[in-house]
Amino acid sequence: xxxxxxxxxxxxxxxxxxxxxxxxxxxxxxxxxxxxxxxxxxxxxxxxxxxxxxxxxxxxxxxxxxxxxxxxxxxxxxxxxxxxxxxxxxxxxxxxxxxxxxxxxxxxxxxxxxxxxxxxxxxxxxxxxxxxxxxxxxxxxxxxxxxxxxxxxxxxxxxxxxxxxxxxxxxxxxxxxxxxxxxxxxxxxxxxxxxxxxxxxxxxxxxxxxxxxxxxxxxxxxxxxxxxxxxxxxxxxxxxxxxxxxxxxxxxxxxxxxxxxxxxxxxxxxxxxxxxxxxxxxxxxxxxxxxxxxxxxxxxxxxxxxxxxxxxxxxxxxxxxxxxxxxxxxxxxxxxxxxxxxxxxxxxxxxxxxxxxxxxxxxxxxxxxxxxxxxxxxxxxxxxxxxxxxxxxxxxxxxxxxxxxxxxxxxxxxxxxxxxxxxxxxxxxxxxxxxxxxxxxxxxxxxxxxxxxxxxxxxxxxxxxxxxxxxxxxxxxxxxxxxxxxxxxxxxxxxxxxxxxxxxxxxxxxxxxxxxxxxxxxxxx
Numbered sequence: 017x018x019x020x021x022x023x024x025x026x027x028x029x030x031x032x033x034x035x036x037x038x039x040x041x042x043x044x045x046x047x048x049x050x051x052x053x054x055x056x057x058x059x060x061x062x063x064x065x066x067x068x069x070x071x072x073x074x075x076x077x078x079x080x081x082x083x084x085x086x087x088x089x090x091x092x093x094x095x096x097x098x099x100x101x102x103x104x105x106x107x108x109x110x111x112x113x114x115x116x117x118x119x120x121x122x123x124x125x126x127x128x129x130x131x132x133x134x135x136x137x138x139x140x141x142x143x144x145x146x147x148x149x150x151x152x153x154x155x156x157x158x159x160x161x162x163x164x165x166x167x168x169x170x171x172x173x174x175x176x177x178x179x180x181x182x183x184x185x186x187x188x189x190x191x192x193x194x195x196x197x198x199x200x201x202x203x204x205x206x207x208x209x210x211x212x213x214x215x216x217x218x219x220x221x222x223x224x225x226x227x228x229x230x231x232x233x234x235x236x237x238x239x240x241x242x243x244x245x246x247x248x249x250x251x252x253x254x255x256x257x258x259x260x261x262x263x264x265x266x267x268x269x270x271x272x273x274x275x276x277x278x279x280x281x282x283x284x285x286x287x288x289x290x291x292x293x294x295x296x297x298x299x300x301x302x303x304x305x306x307x308x309x310x311x312x313x314x315x316x317x318x319x320x321x322x323x324x325x326x327x328x329x330x331x332x333x334x335x336x337x338x339x340x341x342x343x344x345x346x347x348x349x350x351x352x353x354x355x356x357x358x359x360x361x362x363x364x365x366x367x368x369x370x371x372x373x374x375x376x377x378x379x380x381x382x383x384x385x386x387x388x389x390x391x392x393x394x395x396x397x398x399x400x401x402x403x404x405x406x407x408x409x410x411x412x413x414x415x416x417x418x419x420x421x422x423x424x425x426x427x428x429x430x431x432x433x434x435x436x437x438x439x440x441x442x443x444x445x446x447x448x449x450x451x452x453x454x455x456x457x458x459x460x461x462x463x464x465x466x467x468x469x470x471x472x473x474x475x476x477x478x479x480x481x482x483x484x485x486x487x488x489x490x491x492x493x494x495x496x497x498x499x500x501x502x503x504x505x506x507x508x509x510x511x512x513x514x515x516x517x518x519x520x521x522x523x524x525x526x527x528x529x530x531x532x533x534x535x536x537x538x539x540x541x
Contacts, residue, residue, distance in 0.1 A: 036459040053157075056515075059100065062089040062537070064498050064517040066108055067191050071115040087124040087162075093371040094125035098137035101125045106144040111539065112518060113336055115154075118145040122174075123158045130168045142174025149187035149202075152179040156208060157200040167208060174212035185221060185241040186272040192225070203229035244271035249281060251271040255280050257289070264292040275301060287312035294322055299335035300328065303342075303357075306349040319352055327359035339364045339407075339435075340389070340400045348437045358434040361403075365435060373463035375413045379405040379442060380469035382421040382449040385499070397499040398443045401468035404497065406438035408466060417463065420454035421446020464493045470500035485513060 056064070065086050077085075094101050101121065109118035122145035129138045152175045159167060162312060183202075192202055202225050202365055205211075213219035224234035224242060236243040248256065248271045249276055259267050260278065275293050280286050285293070290312050294302065304324060309322060325331055342364055346357045385398040395510055409417040409429050417427040427437055451473040459465060465488055473484055485494040491512060498517040 027123040036280065042429050058089055058092050059097075059355050060515070061084065062093060063104065064515070065089065066104065066117045067112060068498065068500050069114065069120065074181070075330055081214070083120055087121055087127075090121055090124035091128040094128040094141075095132045095134050098129065098134070098141065099126070100251055100538070102141050102144055103538065105141055107538075107540040109147050113338070115148070115151065117149070118364070119155050119158050121145070124153060126159070126171050126174070127163055127167070128530065129361065130170070138168070138170035139174040139177065142171055143177040143181075144257075146175070146182060148180030149179075149182045149191040152205045153200045156205060160200065165208075171173070172209045176207065176209045177282070179205055179209065179211045180214055180218070183218065183221065185239055188221060188225065189242060189245055189272050190274060193402055201229065203351045204530075218315070241270065243270050243369060245273070245277075247271075253282060256495060257286075260289050260292060261464065265296070268296060269291075275305065285312060288316045290314050290319050294318060294325075299331050300337060300341075301351075302450045303337065303345045306345065306353050310350045323356040326356035327354060332360045332363040337364055339403045340395055342440060343397050343399055343436060355434075361407075361435045361528070365407040368411060369406060370411040370413070371408070371415070372413050373417070374461070375408065375412045376416045376418070376455075376459055376462040376465045377405050377408045377412075378418045378424070378465070378467045378469075379419055379427075379449070379452070380421075380449065380467070381419045381442070381444055381446040382470075383445050383447060384449070384470055384472055386443070387444045396443070397470060398497055399439070401497075402439040402442040403435060405468050406433075406435045406442065410435060410438065412418055416458060416460075417507075418458050419444075420450060420452060421445065422448040422450050424450070424454035424457055426458065427430070452486065455484055459487055462492070464495065466495045467497065468497045468498065471496060471498055472500075 021530065065082065069082055069086065081362065085131065090101065095155045105118050105122045106127070108114045109402070117132045121140050125141050131139075142155065155175055155178070156167070159171060188202070206222055206226055211222075213222055218477045221242075224236060224239055227234040233539065236240075236246065246265070248259070248267060252261065275285065277299055278289065282289070285308070290309050291314050294314075297305075302322060308324070310319065337360070339361060342357055342361045346354060346361075348355060348375055376421060378399045379398075380400075381398055385401060386396050389397060389400075405417060405419075406429070409415040409427075410433060415429075417429055418424050419427055423446065427438075449469075449472050451467065451469065455465065455467070465482070465485065488494050493512050496513075496515045498515060
């Protein structure tokens with residue numbers, strides 16, 4: 017969904033290890049709960065803020081405040097180290113899959129470089145934030161909302177590069193609704209940026225976008241996919257249905273018909289059409305329509321076919337589906353798909369290591385972690401922490417799994433538990449954030465400690481003093497996996513204290529690499 021390109025846009029505006037280090041003995045800030053906090057270097061704070069940014073309000077920080085903080089941090093880095101920012105933006109968009117965060121950082125970087133009159137890099141930074149056909153309009157909408165309609169040449173060229181690279185008949189048909197729904201549409205991209213088409217066919221596509229945007233019927237002689245789509249939509253419902261059933265694979269290919277288009281044409285998709293569709297649907301689309309597919313009355317054979325695709329390791333990897341999305345599907349899908357989704361979760365969390373020795377894993381179940389990731393959904397950062405905590409517990413050799421808030425308790429688990437089953441029974445709002453108390457209570461000579469948290473430890477006078485890892489020997493590795501990216505951390509970081517961040521499993525394998533002396537690096541390096 018567009019985050020910046022909305023009607024009446026306002027100024028309010030997975031994942032990895034970092035070289036997050038600020039090894040100071042004494043705290044130099046406070047958490048939002050008034051506990052002892054440690055600030056980070058600008059790049060480290062920017063990385064954690066960006067890698068956890070969904071452009072949604074957090075418990076302690078609004079989306080607008082987060083965007084302004086990221087903008088300030090980017091301004092301090094974009095001029096002095098544009099190559100680093102370019103790597104961050106490309107990684108956010110393509111590896112972490114964080115569309116809004118990539119746009120947010122790219123626009124702030126472009127503005128900082130424009131103000132400083134810095135030459136080079138800006139065009140590439142802007143282009144790096146674009147991977148989908150609706151995103152040129154999204155990036156322009158973000159720029160206009162913040163800085164007005166005076167757009168620097170480098171920004172225009174970067175947006176133009178992204179449009180030329182991502183726009184073809186199929187992609188424009190798929191994304192033009194989202195790419196033209198807000199204040200800035202595909203028409204505006206063409207009028208403001210004037211990208212040069214790469215060939216005659218793309219030139220005809222640009223002309224068709226403009227013609228249809230002004231309410232006229234485009235000439236589609238050279239645009240066979242768009243013409244086939246128009247012809248299909250001109251049919252009556254009965255003709256559409258018979259066409260899909262008689263020669264479905266051909267018309268779906270020729271007209272680039274997705275299940276969304278077919279649903280828009282037919283209304284409710286009948287079972288016999290779903291049976292034709294499931295082979296051609298992408299993994300995420302399939303996962304999001306499980307209940308509709310079953311309720312349409314498809315055969316048991318089709319249900320098995322869908323289950324096989326859901327559980328297929330190659331399909332899961334190619335989709336890049338985030339573990340927390342699989343948890344959502346598991347909670348909402350019909351029961352017959354539960355085993356397949358559990359297998360998919362095992363693949364989606366395959367970067368979570370099978371740690372040797374004894375490991376203490378603490379999952380933050382405080383009130384702030386129960387805040388929804390999105391205003392449109394029910395998933396929380398606690399859900400994400402529970403997924404990773406469950407995966408660590410079930411894969412590790414000897415893991416003590418603890419959930420904590422104001423108090424703490426050990427969570428029983430055994431090898432036969434699946435990640436989804438264990439994660440689903442863990443979350444509950446346990447009040448405050450007594451991280452220090454949980455570590456003190458449950459650390460018992462473990463080889464390492466891992467805390468999955470938003471780092472907002474409570475007031476030290478109530479929950480202990482200073483560093484939450486004070487009871488962990490200095491030479492024992494203590495890892496913080498930050499799922500919110502607030503400004504202050506709950507402990508110093510350095511030789512044996514490490515801060516990671518994000519909402520996917522992409523760098524959990526770095527736990528073992530760090531323990532074997534790996535020198536920390538940014539994930540795109």
